[in-house]
Amino acid sequence: MTLTTRFAPSPTGYLHVGGARTALYSWLYAKKNGGDFILRIEDTDLERSTQESVDAIMDGMNWLNLEWTQGPFYQTKRFDRYKEVIAQLIESGNAYRCYCTPEEVETMREEARAKGEKEKYNGMWRERTDWPEDKPFVIRFKNPLDGDVVISDQVKGEIVISNQELDDLIIARSDGSPTYNLTVVVDDWDMGVTHVVRGDDHVNNTPRQINILKALGAPLPEYAHIPMILGDDGKRLSKRHGAVSVMQYRDDGYLPEALLNYLVRLGWSHGDQEIFSRDEMIELFDLTGCNRAPSAFNTDKLIWVNQHYMKTLAPEYVAEHLAWHMQDQGIDTETGPALADIVKVQADRVKTLKEMASISSYFYQDFTEFDEKAAKKHLRPVAQQPLEVVKAKLTALENWVAEDIHSAINATAEELELGMGKVGMPLRVAATGAGNSPSLDVTLELLPREKVIARIDMALAVIAERIANS
Structure with missing residues (x-):
């Protein structure tokens, strides 16, 4: 099997x-x-x-x-099959009509509660055949009165339930529709289910379902109830x-x-x-x-697990999932770097793909203003000359590759006798609109040269305005 x-x-x-x-x-x-x-x-x-x-x-x-x-x-789509099995249980004496009203059943439960007994239906119609005419009825399963149901649960171990704890559950409502415990039993039987893996909120249903399976002469599956x-x-x-x-x-x-x-x-x-x-x-x-x-x-x-997979799965595969988030955030990726390249430079900087898409928009979308805090800190009058010099060097590069871009930034810092941050940070804000990005040379390589130059010009205009207003 x-x-x-x-x-x-x-x-x-x-x-x-x-x-x-x-x-x-x-x-x-x-x-x-x-x-x-x-x-x-x-x-x-x-x-x-x-x-x-x-x-x-x-x-x-x-x-x-x-x-x-x-x-x-x-x-x-299987109601005819359920009706067939219900009829089979009635014919074999394992199910019966019950004409009790919901109010009568509730009274039974209250009386049992008052006596300190298990609250359950008392089997009033279990053996009766004096059925009234034109009165609605449900079909109840005739649960065994004695013995135990033993469940060899693969997670919880052996579970023993006394049949005296179980009442005669309803397997068909008054409109003829089958109930959960009946449909599940029939489906598992017909579909050849050998192992039922489900939440442990179903533990109370299992002995009832086992008894129905036994009454039908059906094989019992193995059970595993997950906490x-x-x-x-x-x-x-x-x-x-x-x-x-x-x-x-x-x-x-x-x-x-x-x-x-x-x-x-x-x-x-x-x-x-x-x-x-x-x-x-x-x-x-x-x-x-x-x-x-x-x-x-x-x-x-x-x-933590998500970050691991963003960094270790093939960038091309991660990019397939990133594409959904780009589209969801309205970012058109038709023009710009391959998404796999974005994954390579951003994966170790974010927690989720949603965040990756959000912080990568500048690779695909132009912006009209800079992040206010970043601009205030880095687009100051002292940044004007470094940006002008690095712009000229970037414009003159024969090859727009990270190595040469890095050399141009270094050469600017050396020429002006400045620390790298005095050149790199204004350039980063200019190129990305904000103060955070992957390695600057790699970031610029993924952007078209003409776009980088245009953004530097926009940053220089901001600086010029600050100078004029000071």
Whole structure:
């Protein structure tokens, strides 16, 4: 039998970080074992499910490059199959009609609570057949009354749940629509899922699903329940902690490799290793290496991982992702240096691609004014002569290359008997509009000579105006 895992999100929102980590772990386990990875869209919540959310899930999976081998399957297209299984359970005596109103069930729970007993439905209609006419009913699964459900969880170890703790859960609503625990069981059975990897908020559902599988004579998958992700404050990760949508991390300037690497370590470890290539993740990952305790999200650690990948991945590849941010910020890169060259000179100076795009706009866009603080500090009357001299030397260069540009700047400083900063900083502000840039010679090489000269002239005009007004 082929090892098969699945990722089964509900399309009621974006693909969040916790879901992405579950998808990653499921994908890795399938890849490691040469198995199948299924994408299943659990869209039976018709009121809350939206096509926009489906698209967001697909976008997140595709951006992370977590390719599925089967699917996507949609539960709303399988209602006939669910009805068939529900009928089978009724026929075999493993399910029954329940005519209790919600108010009656709540009364049962309150009475149990008053007695200090488990709050649950009391099985009132479990054996009855005196069904009233024209009264709505639900279908309940007839859960075993005795014995235990034993879950050999690959993360949490053995979990034992007494059947007396479980009530007869509803598997079909009064309108005939199936409920979550029924659809999941049928899908996992029909799709040959051998390993269910999901968040530990599903632990309470697992014994119920196992009992339904047993009643159907279906094989039981292995289970692995992954602890939740917490924020830095120890509370469950949510919007108040910042970006929680996968695509928000794309928008904020993170590489998919960085997010995947961070997520794989957020609840799993292999010695002290921090950086894992995709191939290493597949080779080394194992469910038994997952932590049993929740993990805390640390944005500073994610930034560190992102910086590593910006600096070490092929510049041409990083440039493909940088292009999105350039476009998002309205920067036309058709005229100007290749984006891979920008990556080479900026990667070790920024935290994110969004920041890289923002500080690199001067390579592609002209500016009409200089940064106020930088101009006040460096475009002073004393900078007039250094800028005029270096302009002449740059204009006269035969080859517009970093080495010759560096020599021209050096020669200006020597000729005027000035420190390099007295020449370099005014020139940097002139060429870039601000006081920060990569190495000045490399920065100028990436700019057209005529643009550099024109910007020096603009800086000289600012200095002249200051002299006139002093």
